[in-house]
Amino acid sequence: MIIALTVFIPLLSSADAVFAGKVQVIYDWFPEMISLSFMYRLLTCIALTILFFSVLMAWSGRFDCKEKEASDKKIDSIVSGIVLGGILCLYLLFLWVQINRLWVGVLPFDFKETESLVKSGFWQLFFLSVINILIYFFIYRKTTLLVQRILTVFTMASLLLLISAGYRMGLYVTYYGFSYEKFFASYTVIYCVILFMWLISRLFINKRSNVVKFLVVLFLWMYAVVAVLPVEQFILRTNVALADLKDSRIRLFELTMLSPDVLSLVKEYKQQGLLKENTGYLLRENGDKANEEFDWNPWVERQEKKISDKVWYEKNLMNIIYVNNYDR
16 A cells, blocks of 8 residues: 555556546545654654664674575465556556557647657656566566466556557557657657567576676667667658658657768758748748748758868768768
8 A cells, every 4th residue: 555655556646637626636635544744753663663673682692603505495376476466456446547648649839838748748657667677577486377467468568668668659650759768768668668578588488587687788788779760860761751741740850960871861851841941830830931041051061061171080870971972
């Protein structure tokens, strides 16, 4: 109950307003039944009592340091089953309450409402996924068969929560395009989805698997991939492609946040006329100013100057390719 009231219910409530309204009765009822001042005094008394008796026992007993023996000790199945089952019930209640909004087909037109729906819920659900991975790590293969089956359903529910958050982020990207934050958030979701699917598969195998090893190795491989992946070119190409969609709200001039790594690609798209803004969106936003075009020339000149001012050891591969093509 303490974990639910302090961690899981607040996170789920911040991710979905409807769920928050359903569980608000718990927080309205709790202060009426228990006085907060009494709880503070009780907790302080318990802490001081434990501290006092610990000191007395330490002073009265003989101190003998022994080497710790390795043992595969099982954790309490009853306690872990109650905690795991309680959290699972909260997840199922959350999924049931927001079932109509879980797979939303379109986002609200207002940007602030869209940002609140997607970003807030995404980060809360992602943080819960991290907690779920930790719970899995401490319970996996350390309890009875019944608790392991509960863990299987719990992990599947955790994966569904993560996929719903990722789907919201996918809709957000489709309408508003990629940015650095949205790209790496989406990449992190892919990492967690792969990890959860692997964790679920381990529960159907009799042999115990090394969870930490797989988690670290998967992280290293995916970090290595994104380290050499031309992220900015991916963002530019994807946003230009998504900007052609009918209901797109992408403003291509915002891509001026990108570095000189996309300079050659920007010049190519500019010559092909692919950097023109979505006219339908501009008509809704600016009215008679819909035909105004963003001038990319100042940005191009600034990026060219940045590349020319770089010393040879400051240049990356994209800069070298651009300089060679430009000189030629």
